Amino acid sequence: MNPVVRHLLLELKGCPATVLSDLGRVERALTGAGSHMGTEVGRRVLESAKAGVVGFVATADAHLLLRTWPEEGVAIADLMGPPSLDLDACVAPLLEAMRPTDHLSLEIARGIPRGVAGRWEPGQDEPLDGLHSTREPPRPVA
Numbered sequence: 167m168n169p170v171v172r173h174l175l176l177e178l179k180g181c182p183a184t185v186l187s188d189l190g191r192v193e194r195a196l197t198g199a200g201s202h203m204g205t206e207v208g209r210r211v212l213e214s215a216k217a218g219v220v221g222f223v224a225t226a227d228a229h230l231l232l233r234t235w236p237e238e239g240v241a242i243a244d245l246m247g248p249p250s251l252d253l254d255a256c257v258a259p260l261l262e263a264m265r266p267t268d269h270l271s272l273e274i275a276r277g278i279p280r281g282v283a284g285r286w287e288p289g290q291d292e293p294l295d296g297l298h299s300t301r302e303p304p305r306p307v308a
Contacts, residue, residue: 170277174253176243178260180267186234186241191263192219196232198259199245202252203228230256234264241266246276 185191193211200206200223211221218234228247235241241264245256253273261269 168277169249169275171246172249172251172253173274173276174243174245174257175272175274176245176257176260177270178241178243178264178266179239179269181234181239181241181264183236183239185263185265186218186236186239189213189219192221192232192234195259195263196221196223196230198263199223199230199256200225201259202255203230203247227251232260 189211193209196209196211200209203223204225204227207224207226209221209223211219214220214233218236220231220233222229222231224230225247228245228251231244233242241260243257243260245253247253247256257271
């Protein structure tokens with residue numbers, strides 16, 4: 167199966183609290199990552215109501231959301247884009263700016279193959295190989 171999009175979840179651990187609270191640093195990191203995603207259509211960075219920073223950058227084909235928790239030394243990013251997106255190039259500015267001591271990532275190939283139609287029922291082959299959920303299964307689109 168060729169994915170429609172690539173989805174990366176990234177957890178940055180051991181980041182300095184001062185870094186995770188710095189609105190300007192987070193915005194520069196998002197801008198750097200976004201420069202590898204295509205033509206930017208939107209960007210916003212805000213201080214969180216509790217602590218930390220939340221920001222996003224979006225292009226016509228991709229998005230990146232970053233949320234920081236200074237009190238925990240953690241930042242979490244959600245990056246989604248086309249199969250051609252260079253995820254390593256997008257992540258590098260985040261790693262450089264947030265200065266984690268460790269990080270974890272999970273990449274998920276998303277999308278239902280063309281030609282899959284109808285309703286998925288329990289007992290049928292999984293609509294997406296290797297993905298399981300306790301929620302109601304996805305409904306493929308004709």
